[in-house]
Amino acid sequence: MCESYFYLNCPEEALRPCSLPGSLLLEIDVIRSCQERMQRYLDKAKAQLTSNRVAQHELERDLANKQAAHRIDDKCHHLRNTSHGISYYQGVERVNATISVPESWAKFTDGNILRSQSERAASAKLRDNTRNLLEVTANEMWCQFNRVNVTFTSRIAETADAKSKIQTHLAKTLREIFQMEMNMEAIQKAMRDQGPPFKVAQTRLEERTRRPNMELCRDTAQLRLVNEVHEIDETVQSLQQRLRDTEDTLQMLAHAKLVLQHDLAVKANLLFIDQEKCMGMRKTFPSTARLLGSV
Structure with a gap:
């Protein structure tokens, strides 16, 4: 057997x-x-x-x-009658030793x-x-x-498969974090780039306030300068909102990264315990x- x-x-x-x-x-x-x-x-x-x-x-x-x-x-x-050791034992026949x-x-x-x-x-x-x-x-x-x-x-x-999936999601999360950081830099650069045109438009409007008397005319140039200031200001406000949204998304991704890293460490430890320690002890019977x- x-x-x-x-x-x-x-x-x-x-x-x-x-x-x-x-x-x-x-x-x-x-x-x-x-x-x-x-x-x-x-x-x-x-x-x-x-x-x-x-x-x-x-x-x-x-x-x-x-x-x-x-x-x-x-x-x-x-x-026999001639044997040695024979003798008289008086009354032995009356003794019942059985x-x-x-x-x-x-x-x-x-x-x-x-x-x-x-x-x-x-x-x-x-x-x-x-x-x-x-x-x-x-x-x-x-x-x-x-x-x-x-x-x-x-x-x-199952644990190895879950660990592999977590690693895949973690890699995607890290790429998304990198992309969000690049987007933030791009938005911040775009906001900085709006500074000089905004200054020029406002400086032009400020200079035109010094025109004398009847020259303070609300002409087409004046209207376009005002519109330009409003458009640049709206663009900056939009960029600031996009920046806040990006920062919120980046914070969520950072939290997700920490959760995935913790889960990955747990799965790795569980895999070590089950595969190395437990199964290591169960190799023989x-x-x-x-x-x-x-x-």
Whole structure:
């Protein structure tokens, strides 16, 4: 069995990306659930081991007793009238030192054997169940590990795409800021350029106020000079309004630039955390043998 086995046995929905926090929390829950089930089986294994040792102890004690009885009976079997160590034991035939009969003696041994067989069968069943549990838990953890990795990959792709879009918008904003600054310089230059003609027109009007008597005529030149002053003044007012509008737009663009730069820094940091730190820690996964408790 290898990792590809677990991957192929993961349900399709387990490999679909979902929200990253939800996937990570679910992975924690899956691991904790697996640990709890493993702990329960570990407790069962400890209890079964205790039962096995009790059965083993009873068999070993019964075997030792039977070996001792066999040696005594064998010794009795070989005693002869000429054997050494024979003696009179007055009244020994009236002493009842037995505690069992052949039926209870056989039943006691059969009970030990049956108990041993029962414990060995329970041990075999527990080993099979434990092996199945380890395979199931390993599969669950592997599937959730892959699901989180898929979610991380999707999240990283989304973050990288958002970061790229922000960079594009930031570049456009910087170009617009540059263009607004150039427009401001152009407007300011146009306003400065209106200064000399405005001075000339007003100077002409001021000089014409010195004409004597009836020469103070409201002639065509006078009317055109007045119109020229008004036109230049309106042009300057229009340029000033355009300058204020441009300054407001430039301020909005500067604010947008700060927002984009902050968002870009956040996305870059998020990408570093997800791609370098988190996925860097998730490049390896416990081997199949380790998950199945073989090592």
